[in-house]
Amino acid sequence: MAHAVAEHAPVSYLEKKGILSWLSSVDHKRIGILYLITTMSAFLVGGVFALLMRAELARPGMQFMDPQTYNVLMTLHGSIMIFLFIVPGIVATFGNFVLPIQIGARDVAFPVLNRFSFQVYLAGLFIIALGLANPADTGWTFYPPYSSTTDTNVITLTLGAFVLGFSSILTGINFIVTVHKMRAPGMTWYRLPLFVWAIYSASLIQVIATPVVGISLILLVAERVFGVGFFTPALGGDPVLFQHFFWFYSHPVVYIMILPAMGVVSEILPVFSRKPIFGYKAIAWSSVAIAAVSFVVWAHHLFVSSLSTTAGIVFSFLTFTVAVPTAIKVFNWLATLYKGQIELKTPMLYSLAFIFLFIIGGLTGLPLAMIGVDVHLHDTYFVVGHFHYTIQGGTVLMMIAALHYWWPKITGRMYNEKVAAFMFWFVFIGFNLTFIPQFILGIGGMPRRYADYLPEFAPLHLISSIGAYTLGIGYFVTILNLLISLKKGEKAPANPWRANTLEWQIESPPTEHNFHEIPTITSWPYDYGQKEERKKESL
Amino acid sequence: MSDIYPALVLPPSASSSAPVVDFAFWLVMIISILAFLVVEGVLIYFVVRYRRRKNEAERETPHLTHNTTLEIIWTIVPSLILLVLFYYGYVAIKELRNFPQDSEVIRVVGQKWFWNFYYPYCVEDQASGKKLCISGNTENINPEKGSGQTQLAKQENQFLFRIPKGRNITLQIESQDVIHSLYIPAFRVKQDAVPGLKTRLWFQATELGEFPIFCTEYCGKDHAGMAGKVLVMEPVAFEQWKEAELAKLREKLKTIGQVKDEATLIAEGTRLFTAKGCNACHGLQGNRLVGPPLNGIYGKQEEMQDGSKLTVDDAYLKESILKPMAKIVKGYPPAMPPQNVTEDEVEALVAFLRSLKN
Numbered sequence A: 001m002a003h004a005v006a007e008h009a010p011v012s013y014l015e016k017k018g019i020l021s022w023l024s025s026v027d028h029k030r031i032g033i034l035y036l037i038t039t040m041s042a043f044l045v046g047g048v049f050a051l052l053m054r055a056e057l058a059r060p061g062m063q064f065m066d067p068q069t070y071n072v073l074m075t076l077h078g079s080i081m082i083f084l085f086i087v088p089g090i091v092a093t094f095g096n097f098v099l100p101i102q103i104g105a106r107d108v109a110f111p112v113l114n115r116f117s118f119q120v121y122l123a124g125l126f127i128i129a130l131g132l133a134n135p136a137d138t139g140w141t142f143y144p145p146y147s148s149t150t151d152t153n154v155i156t157l158t159l160g161a162f163v164l165g166f167s168s169i170l171t172g173i174n175f176i177v178t179v180h181k182m183r184a185p186g187m188t189w190y191r192l193p194l195f196v197w198a199i200y201s202a203s204l205i206q207v208i209a210t211p212v213v214g215i216s217l218i219l220l221v222a223e224r225v226f227g228v229g230f231f232t233p234a235l236g237g238d239p240v241l242f243q244h245f246f247w248f249y250s251h252p253v254v255y256i257m258i259l260p261a262m263g264v265v266s267e268i269l270p271v272f273s274r275k276p277i278f279g280y281k282a283i284a285w286s287s288v289a290i291a292a293v294s295f296v297v298w299a300h301h302l303f304v305s306s307l308s309t310t311a312g313i314v315f316s317f318l319t320f321t322v323a324v325p326t327a328i329k330v331f332n333w334l335a336t337l338y339k340g341q342i343e344l345k346t347p348m349l350y351s352l353a354f355i356f357l358f359i360i361g362g363l364t365g366l367p368l369a370m371i372g373v374d375v376h377l378h379d380t381y382f383v384v385g386h387f388h389y390t391i392q393g394g395t396v397l398m399m400i401a402a403l404h405y406w407w408p409k410i411t412g413r414m415y416n417e418k419v420a421a422f423m424f425w426f427v428f429i430g431f432n433l434t435f436i437p438q439f440i441l442g443i444g445g446m447p448r449r450y451a452d453y454l455p456e457f458a459p460l461h462l463i464s465s466i467g468a469y470t471l472g473i474g475y476f477v478t479i480l481n482l483l484i485s486l487k488k489g490e491k492a493p494a495n496p497w498r499a500n501t502l503e504w505q506i507e508s509p510p511t512e513h514n515f516h517e518i519p520t521i522t523s524w525p526y527d528y529g530q531k532e533e534r535k536k537e538s539l
Numbered sequence B: 001m002s003d004i005y006p007a008l009v010l011p012p013s014a015s016s017s018a019p020v021v022d023f024a025f026w027l028v029m030i031i032s033i034l035a036f037l038v039v040e041g042v043l044i045y046f047v048v049r050y051r052r053r054k055n056e057a058e059r060e061t062p063h064l065t066h067n068t069t070l071e072i073i074w075t076i077v078p079s080l081i082l083l084v085l086f087y088y089g090y091v092a093i094k095e096l097r098n099f100p101q102d103s104e105v106i107r108v109v110g111q112k113w114f115w116n117f118y119y120p121y122c123v124e125d126q127a128s129g130k131k132l133c134i135s136g137n138t139e140n141i142n143p144e145k146g147s148g149q150t151q152l153a154k155q156e157n158q159f160l161f162r163i164p165k166g167r168n169i170t171l172q173i174e175s176q177d178v179i180h181s182l183y184i185p186a187f188r189v190k191q192d193a194v195p196g197l198k199t200r201l202w203f204q205a206t207e208l209g210e211f212p213i214f215c216t217e218y219c220g221k222d223h224a225g226m227a228g229k230v231l232v233m234e235p236v237a238f239e240q241w242k243e244a245e246l247a248k249l250r251e252k253l254k255t256i257g258q259v260k261d262e263a264t265l266i267a268e269g270t271r272l273f274t275a276k277g278c279n280a281c282h283g284l285q286g287n288r289l290v291g292p293p294l295n296g297i298y299g300k301q302e303e304m305q306d307g308s309k310l311t312v313d314d315a316y317l318k319e320s321i322l323k324p325m326a327k328i329v330k331g332y333p334p335a336m337p338p339q340n341v342t343e344d345e346v347e348a349l350v351a352f353l354r355s356l357k358n
């Protein structure tokens, strides 16, 4: 098959037009783009809900909505952002588009299965949309017995999340097999780009953890529909059991979100500082270590929910062990910058912002991991601040970085650098303005998921709302800028960033089968900035 | 409201455990801020120092791929710091969970969307065996619409959870419906109220004054309104209040057992229907909520889950409220939790239901 392709004239993968040609395609690049469109649309919708909440919270008392509407918005915002946007997020979009090319393959191991994953994702999306007539008000965590007694459409939302879980499992399996079986000749494990290591680790978590949340969501549905008692005490069930199940998945899931972001940052930093990545093996293996340890820390979400004190102390200790590989990665990224020649293009700006914000996200995990301190901070705005610094400051910002970094490759167009770099500052400043006040609110005792609050919390909430709208403008114009470039952008060269990974060695946009001839790999992809003879010496 | 506290840093430290928690908190804050300054400082310094300036030519960069010594140092040093933090978190939880032997046990029951407090101070009528205890709930700050936070701030006719300063208090926490979480920031305590379980927390208040109580586990519509205030009093003043309350109960005890007229019962039942949260699950306009509508139910023929039929009468209503799982109405989930009601209250509720027309 390989030589048959090489004989044809190169055709861009974007050549075929029409909705059907997209939906029926098994090309990993096209599937990646389909995910990109759906996940970014989910991001937009979830974002609008967040802005509505922040409008209500700008002042104490109820302004525009009643508490029930607020609760529904809170639930939809969380569920959409988690299940529809950030979990598929980088893995399904850039993982699909970039990973096969980076390992020198023409596609993933199971292209048809890959298309099926996306169809399953659409099915999940559809089921969730069905429930919008009477949307759920449980929060994205679905704690029973509230979730088993409220008269809103909990079933559609949980079933939707359950179906999305399948999509996630299938994608995970596909990537794991692809990395094992489809690497080009000479592409040894230690020559893999770190993005591949990261997606690989995240896929492992997806495959192992997702079934557990799937089962617990199905049990919840069974309880609601048939009155079988699993979690509701009145029926003989145990509500805390659900929390254990849920967090057994949902703690690892935060690493499904962040590992790919760490992978992207490890790609962008060397390219834009013209230096090899520092501590390749440490970064690669700390991804795997984080994936492993993330399975034994779940009960840190349950410190005050009747968990025994002894168990709490053990889980507090285990939680601290996750912080170590996390810190190691940050130090490695910093060392990569050392004596580099740092080019502050948009992808790099976002990557640096990622490091800046992720340090805050990681450090604020520490008081939460200290069990005696978490008793005070649990379920306050401090936790809201913490996970937004990690998830939004981490994953969302790297999603935007990845969009700009791979945009020329994906679309064959250059975006407007001036606008993108300018809007970056809206995002960065808006983000900090939104979430720094939330740490202070949480320390002061302001509980989360509140439609209203005491007047003394008002000034900080107002600042947070102003920040949120700044952030909203930043994201909106940033995405608009990218879309405009589809029509107005300059044609992109094959390798505008002078990067070494394989996707930059082929056309922009790539041909249908990526490579005219499968390359043979002779070195790792991070040899930047030094002379030829040095390069050889380092191998 | 700044008489409660300015929400800038930690709330006032008003319990004997608070200083232990605060020490751990400030320790991690100081370490984090130092780490923040150092690491972000390095980041910013590198970016400024090594950035490519305008029109700068390509520069030779060193081929640094790893440095084992450095990597070992930056693994071990953070690990040691984390170990210290873990230890102080451990010390703080030991203090928070070190339940004293000699403490007053007060029962707290959470329900949508208020807290009930049951003191162990009771009066008893030897002859009839009836017993009344001091109790109260935060329901009156839970408005029709809105969240109650505003009223909490305005200090309008609200129930205060009174406790004496300097005495060990253990709260035994339960829930009637869904999970709630009792949070008193000034005491640095928080514990979930889980239906079907009894959880507990303890504190010894060290400062006089009023401090907010919140619910921190999302529990539905008025979660944000499930708030109240604890009032820490001088022990002497507390004893006076307690005696006055007991005296009122003694008066009330006398009237119990006397036959009440129907109108009083209905009025009492109407109040209880909302106060006890029945309205969260039962509509009165023929509308289905979690449970069946209750208007016009009296005297009706009803089919149960097991196919049996019955006519709704006093005994059935009483049983439905006291033992909801005994008989399940056909077409509904067995989702009614056991209700926290006294015999008298059931009587009033039944009278109220009896009075409802279709």
Ligand code: HEM
Residues within 6 Å of the ligand: A141, A254, A255, A257, A258, A300, A301, A319, A320, A322, A323, A326, A361, A362, A363, A365, A366, A368, A369, A370, A374, A377, A378, A379, A383, A386, A387, A390, A391, A394
């Ligand atoms: C240094 C590493 C980290 C530590 C020590 C840490 C610790 C914790 C702890 C103890 C909690 C529970 C707090 C509570 O509910 O009382 C928590 C919550 C959370 N963390 Fe982290 N965390 C770390 C990194 C991350 C990362 C990287 C992410 C995401 C990418 C993340 C996402 C979350 C989320 C989503 C929650 C709250 C979920 C909810 O309640 O809705 N954390 N973290």
Ligand SMILES: [Cu+2]
Residues within 6 Å of the ligand: A250, A251, A254, A297, A298, A300, A301
């Ligand atoms: Cu976690």
Ligand SMILES: [Cu+2]
Residues within 6 Å of the ligand: B179, B180, B181, B215, B216, B217, B218, B219, B220, B223, B224, B226
């Ligand atoms: Cu609540």
